[in-house]
Amino acid sequence: MKKVGLFIFLTAFLFGTMEVALKLAGSGLDSFQLTFLRFIIGGILLLPFALKEISKNQTKLGIKDFGYLLYLGIICIPVSMLFFQFGVMHSNASTASVIMCINPLFTMIFAHFMSDEQFNKKKLVVLLWGILGLVFMVRPWDIQEGNTPKGILFMLIAAATFGLYTVAGKNSINKMGIMAQTSISFILGSLVLLIIMLCMHKPVLQGVVDNIATVMYISIFVTGLGYYFYFSAIKNSDATTGSIAFFIKPAIAPVIAVIVLGDKLLWNTYIGIAFILIASYLNIYNRKVEGKNIEQE
Template identity: 35%
Template sequence: MKKTFLYILISTFMFSSMEIALKSVQGVFSPIQLNLVRFFIGGLILLPIVLKNGKQPLMTKKWKSIGVFLLTGFLCVVVSMTLYQLAIMYDEASTVAVVFSCNPVFALLFAFFILKEKISRLGFISLVISIVGLIIIVNPENLTNPLGLTLALGSALTFGLYGIVSRWGSSVTGMNGLATTCYTFLAGAIELLILVLISNINQVALLMDKLEWLKSFAKTPILHNVSLQYFWILLFICVFVTGGGFAFYFLAMERAGVSIASIVFFIKPGLAPILAMIIIGDKIAINTWIGIVVILIGSVITFIGSQLEQKNAELEE
């Protein structure tokens, strides 16, 4: 059990430092470029662990698996994480961290509408409390620049959707969570690379320049500033945060189950803003502190609910 909690501790720290690490290289790398590099390398870091397992062949149900990974890769890497990167550009790292940590709550809604899973009483209470926490953080009366918050919400929503689609995909491919995540990262990175290459075609770049909302994506670089000067921060983002964070998360899940491993996302809303304040000097307003506490309460309720559901399922078996 000590090893399990060590995995959780490492994963929690990695995930909680994610926004800080990405914020620290803002302006050095294009958001899309950094997304591409970190998920490609992150996927490569996870690949040896997956292959070592021996029970997760690269192409189980070949064509169905390819389709699943293209879909999950698009939702996770191309859409959700691109919105996430952009959110960090326009808002405080601490705010983005808290809003993104609400993705399990959004996953409850998608599970209800897509998988027809019932929302338990505790799940519904958690959902309401988390929404209240978000409203407190947003403070609509004083909201002057909603772009960053909108992007963060979009990232959390689509990541919640990715989680549900990924669960469905695991049943189709027969692969565990770590293998599904690994191939999702690699497929998403390949899709993103194709889009980046298209953005570098002169005719396409000229067209994108004419459209204000696409202008910043024209001629997205691939290896610009990927050098020894930024070696350590790239190593931390790609290997430790992206590859290592997910690896330790799924190792904890395999040893202790989903409910225990999910402690990671319940601690992150409280830890990430504090790290952001200490390391990069993020200012945290009083309403943000209150919202963090409220969201943490909602997360604890979700955790309690998941444990009760797991116990009930074990009793039924």
């Protein structure tokens, strides 16, 4: 369990620095370009572990499997993560980080329609806590300086589509393996984004040298190692335990944003974070209880 705890902490810390690092890098690189670079590099870094997993499980992937991985990659990279980068650039890093942490709430909703998971009263309570936290974070009656309606909308689209990616991935992960599915979908999604960039005449490597340290940190540490530690936590425990990292992140990310970027945490921010932490805790607790009930049956 000590190993699992370490993996969860490292995941939460690395993901907690994500929005700050992306905001810094985004000032010198195009959003399309940065999203492509971090996921193509991150996907390649995870590839050796993916191939090892495929070999160990003797997994055979056919054309339909690669088609589904392409579908997952498109949802995640050119859609969710691109909107995520847009959102980070049009809002405070602290706000963006906390809003992204509500993606499990969207997962619950999509799971109701795309799987056999039912949306019950307990999940409704979790959703209401999350919405309440979101309202206080955004403060629509008086939007905090640095946040914009466009940025908030982009972050909500990113969180919602990442929830969709999570649910869609659950339908195939048992066959493909968690490392294989993530690595290959990242690479395929990045290649689709590259084609879009070329069609739009977006820069691919221009300016990377001037921002090499930030790009390498985001790609290797945040995306590559961050997801590796996350999946290692799941592998050595379960998905519910691994998701604790997203429970810790809302407490870490705003502090880093204050220290590095000088973000201001106002009274509504603290309340919003508290409500979202409550929603995250209830979500994890409910999933653990449901998991135990299934085992008993």
